[in-house]
Amino acid sequence: LVSRLPRVGTTIFTTMSQLALEHQAINLSQGFPDFDGPQELLDRVGFYIHEGANQYAPMSGVPLLRRAIADKLRRCYGREADLEREITVTSGATEALFAAIAAVVSPGDEVIVFDPAYDSYEPAIELNGGRAIHLPLLPPEFRINWEAVAAAITPRTRMIILNSPHNPTGQVLHADDITALQALVEGTELLILADEVYEHIVFDQQQHLSLNRFPDLAARSFIVSSFGKTYHVTGWKVGYCVAPASLTAEFRKVHQYLTFSTSTPMQLALGDFLLANPEHDQQLPDFYAEKRDLFNGLLQHSSFIFSPSAGTYFQLMDYAAISDLPDTEFVQWLIREAGVAAIPLSVFYQQPPEHLRWVRFCFAKGANTLQQAAERLRAL
Numbered sequence: 195l196v197s198r199l200p201r202v203g204t205t206i207f208t209t210m211s212q213l214a215l216e217h218q219a220i221n222l223s224q225g226f227p228d229f230d231g232p233q234e235l236l237d238r239v240g241f242y243i244h245e246g247a248n249q250y251a252p253m254s255g256v257p258l259l260r261r262a263i264a265d266k267l268r269r270c271y272g273r274e275a276d277l278e279r280e281i282t283v284t285s286g287a288t289e290a291l292f293a294a295i296a297a298v299v300s301p302g303d304e305v306i307v308f309d310p311a312y313d314s315y316e317p318a319i320e321l322n323g324g325r326a327i328h329l330p331l332l333p334p335e336f337r338i339n340w341e342a343v344a345a346a347i348t349p350r351t352r353m354i355i356l357n358s359p360h361n362p363t364g365q366v367l368h369a370d371d372i373t374a375l376q377a378l379v380e381g382t383e384l385l386i387l388a389d390e391v392y393e394h395i396v397f398d399q400q401q402h403l404s405l406n407r408f409p410d411l412a413a414r415s416f417i418v419s420s421f422g423k424t425y426h427v428t429g430w431k432v433g434y435c436v437a438p439a440s441l442t443a444e445f446r447k448v449h450q451y452l453t454f455s456t457s458t459p460m461q462l463a464l465g466d467f468l469l470a471n472p473e474h475d476q477q478l479p480d481f482y483a484e485k486r487d488l489f490n491g492l493l494q495h496s497s498f499i500f501s502p503s504a505g506t507y508f509q510l511m512d513y514a515a516i517s518d519l520p521d522t523e524f525v526q527w528l529i530r531e532a533g534v535a536a537i538p539l540s541v542f543y544q545q546p547p548e549h550l551r552w553v554r555f556c557f558a559k560g561a562n563t564l565q566q567a568a569e570r571l572r573a574l
């Protein structure tokens with residue numbers, strides 16, 4: 195059998211979570227909260243299941259949830275999205291990313307991705323016959339070099355994939371990035387896929403610069419988010435894609451035959467909860483900043499070097515003062531010696547910069563877990 199994805203193995207997230215389990219280590223590797231979503235949200239799922247809302251949802255998503263998403267887009271970003279023609283509910287952001295790529299990438303097309311890149315982008319591009327063009331974000335800032343982007347564009351460039359807040363670096367797009375992006379795409383046919391799953395986890399009074407805020411960019415973008423991150427329910431796998439009607443029409447052709455629709459009771463519960471609790475997403479920055487600051491505060495005088503994450507529930511740390519092992523070996527050593535699981539950074543690069551000595555910790559955990567983990571890390 196000739197593999198369609200010869201370079202793909204088991205994802206680092208599965209690998210590290212399994213290792214953490216085997217060694218009974220504190221698992222700060224794969225990104226997921228160790229606490230539940232709001233009780234009221236969980237209760238609504240049970241309610242809808244017992245109400246008999248157990249058959250297929252409409253292909254584009256239940257109207258209640260699409261209305262709640264439209265409401266959120268207006269409230270947070272001032273965007274008026276047409277819920278009939280521009281919003282599609284998907285089975286997690288992962289499905290939305292795949293469907294957007296499959297909808298517009300043809301064999302031979304090039305798609306620009308920034309490394310370290312979330313690991314589902316490239317396989318989706320490759321399976322559709324496209325080619326990922328990797329541009330590196332370099333430590334310690336991990337900012338986009340827009341001149342390099344301009345230089346990488348060819349007549350085959352179809353799309354640019356952006357991720358802000360950025361996993362795994364915790365970096366966010368700044369106003370000057372938006373200006374550069376606007377100048378770059380103006381007058382071109384370039385499309386944008388904006389992965390904004392951590393849209394509500396942005397720290398230090400910064401505004402999340404969602405592409406939803408910029409009509410000229412939104413007009414050429416698939417903007418993807420995930421309820422898993424915002425409502426602490428990563429296992430529900432409900433996300434959505436907002437795109438102009440012409441792009442959404444193509445997106446839905448793929449979605450229709452990829453999953454057709456997404457779990458009905460989850461969608462209804464999320465729709466109710468969003469409409470009744472618009473303040474939830476506004477409280478998320480403080481909720482996660484407290485965790486970030488607890489974890490970072492305890493590691494302030496450790497041998498790890500870092501600057502506080504600007505967004506997401508991940509903190510990147512430089513371990514060069516602790517070990518000279520390459521990061522994929524360091525994370526194994528860390529599990530054995532310290533009993534803490536982390537994610538190595540190099541696996542998200544096509545060509546990792548030399549001597550990359552960074553690991554990613556997930557701080558979406560209870561205070562006791564973060565304290566215990568930090569104590570072990572401080573001892574290194």
Ligand code: PMP
Nearest residue numbers: 286287288312361391420422433
């Ligand atoms: N994009 C990024 C950057 C992510 O971190 C994640 C979550 N791991 C996803 C997409 C996928 O989200 P979902 O779990 O909703 O499919």
Ligand code: GLN
Nearest residue numbers: 207208223224225226361
């Ligand atoms: N997005 C999560 C992370 O970055 C993992 C998702 C997955 O396991 N596929 O850790």
